[in-house]
Amino acid sequence: MEVVCKLYGPPREAVGEKRVRYDVETGATVEDVLETAIETHPALEESLYADDGTLRESIGVLTNRTNISQREGLATPVEEGDELLITPPIHGG
Template sequence: MEIVCKLYGPPQEIVGRKRVRCAVDDGATVEDVLDALIDEHPDLEESLYDADGSLRDSIGVLANRTNITRREGLSTPVDDGDELLITPPVHGG
């Protein structure tokens, strides 16, 4: 299945594009999509993950407009055609 990833900030700079399509197996999770992105763009790993393997606080991931922290985190399942937004968090004031 195919997931559309929209990248902003450092992830976009590393990949060189704002929009990337990722092919993942049925039953995939957000983590699987991020792993597929890293396979294609290894420099992305340091931008997305801390040394302990957790998602950096400086990166927000939304699956179909919902922050994954409000769902199942990196274990959030994805379906064909879903959209992931990967961006530095936006803070209002």
């Protein structure tokens, strides 16, 4: 199934594109999508994960406009056509 990732900040710089489509298996999670993205764009790993293997606090991941921290974290399931937004936190003022 196809999932779209929209990238901003360092993740976008690592990939070189703002919008990328990844093909993942049915039943995939956000973590599976990120692993697929890193396999395709290895430079992305450094901008997403800290040295201890956890998602960097400076990166937000949203599925269909909902932060994964409000769902099941990296175990959040994704479905065909879902959109992941990968971005540094956005601060308003």
